[in-house]
Amino acid sequence: MSNSETSHDERFEQYGGRFAPGRFSPGRAAMWLLAKALRRLVQNGRLTIYDPCGETWHFGPGGEPAVSARLTDRALPAKLLANPSLALGEAYMDGTLRIEAGSLRDLLSICTSDMDTIDALPGMRLIGLLDAFMARRLHHNPISRSHANVAHHYDISTELYDLFLDADRQYSCAYFATGDETLDEAQALKKRHIAAKLLLRPGLEVLDIGSGWGGLAMELAQKHAARVTGLSLSTEQIAAARDRAARSGLSDRVAFERRDYRQERGQYDRVVSVGMFEHVGRSGFDAFFGTLQRVLKADGVGLLHAIGTKAPKGGSDPWIRKYIFPGGYLPTLSETIAAAERSGMWVTDVEVLRLHYAETLRHWSERFAAERETARTLYDERFCRMWEFYLAVCETAFRNGRLMVFQIQLAKQRETVPLTRNYIAETEACQIAGNIPPDTNTGRAS
Structure with a gap:
């Protein structure tokens, strides 16, 4: 099986040595967790991610739309997990997320095809709790x-x-x-x-x-x-x-x-x-x-x-x-x-x-x-x-x-x-x- 066809669970085992003592990388761990989330999220089309560590990840059943995106900031996978909407928008603005094939609208279409899965992400749950706590301040407009x-x-x-x-x-x-x-x-x-x-x-x-x-x-x-x-x-x-x-x-x-x-x-x-x-x-x-x-x-x-x-x-x-x-x-x-x-x-x-x-x-x-x-x-x-x-x-x-x-x-x-x-x-x-x-x-x- 080629590297691009390896499942994400197998990919974790394949790259398990990177998490061994002395070789642990928070960035690699965050990318793996992000990949787990994307595996559930991407239900249509094909999404290819080139991560900051030089690896390539493939998601989705294939077909159109097909998008390839490169992440250039090692902290970006963790940011995307913590606050997906804010981090994705800022990464596109700053150029730390670069779309190399397809379009921004294609990328967003792929990533928003299942809103229930997005809402279930740990970061989204936390954001919801914080918004509820700060609702008066966030949405009060004298x-x-x-x-x-x-x-x-x-x-x-x-x-x-x-x-x-x-x-x-x-x-x-x-x-x-x-x-x-x-x-x-x-x-x-x-x-x-x-x-x-x-x-x-x-x-x-x-x-x-x-x-x-x-x-x-x-x-x-x-x-x-x-x-x-x-x-x-x-x-x-x-x-x-x-x-x-x-x-x-x-x-x-x-x-x-x-x-x-x-x-x-x-x-x-x-x-x-x-x-x-x-x-x-x-x-x-x-x-x-x-x-x-x-x-x-x-x-x-x-x-x-x-x-x-x-x-x-x-x-x-x-x-x-x-x-x-x-x-x-x-x-x-x-x-x-x-x-x-x-x-x-x-x-x-x-x-x-x-x-x-x-x-x-x-x-x-x-x-x-x-x-x-x-x-x-x-x-x-x-x-x-x-x-x-x-x-x-x-x-x-x-x-x-x-x-x-x-x-x-x-x-x-x-x-x-x-x-x-x-x-x-x-x-x-x-x-x-x-x-x-x-x-x-x-x-x-x-």
Whole structure:
């Protein structure tokens, strides 16, 4: 039997002399333990690892995807065992993990095909215990910390986001009705889908919590004759949104304010929040829904669009938390709805989007790869590798893991929205045809 075909248990015996007195190597022991974990983890494709000690390891049944990766840091196997997500991301950023065949997305796809095995790793169990112990500190976001967290991610150059986002700068999950849409088409469908659920009519006052670069707010004003107030804590986003509103002639109908949602004192017919709830933090759920309940008029409608998890409890990934979204927390649908119900509002509709964000992230990854050299001139090679890992690991988490997006519609009164969901598709069809949407109380054109 060739060296490459030797089982891992036989490999341990074959190299047993390395663990003899005077020849013991912690690095070799860690690599052997890592190999034992990978043997259980890799259930599809073929993964070849060239370890720091000069040995070659093969995992998986074979076929595609096929990936070869070289580990150049002797401490890396132990780090991967202790904190897989953090160590893998940092190793890719630092170049101590080099992919020599296949792609990063292939590697992540192979390694995330069995989430139960990942969760059973000793390091993951320890991380879970530490996260539970530090949950209050990790996911508590008072206003001052929220400002700092937003600046960390959103106050970097808008030029970076223009490299991979659609023309409207929609930095959230798109809506793929057929799966064949372009990114720009899918983002337009997302805005249309949300507008239908908001039951808009001319003259309504709308609050957009987490308005980003203003695309959704301006669409609601321009196509639905709403008066919109957008809130963001990002200096870059507010400046860009105000400039765009002025150039579009919408400044009289759209206002963008750098203000925390908890400081909002207005009254609104509609409240929408897209891609912002993930930054609230577990301890902030009641404040968030309490704010929605307070600012919504008696016959108001709210729509929450957010990333969630089907895991038994919410949380955050260590690498994402450190490098991308400090203070972030991905909730379960159950704990989100429980918080909404504590506010006294009705949950009037729930929709779960499963693979839509995976497709969105695939488009973002491909666009970023096409503009990588431009990104490197804006920042540096390590930043590019960080951003590549961010987009790829998030896509994999939606495609193979437990993440999804949910949209929750809320109202103060049970009679505010129609009895059935038919109005959503009918309103979207009218928007496509350019007709007046049906009256949501009678089903007839208003």
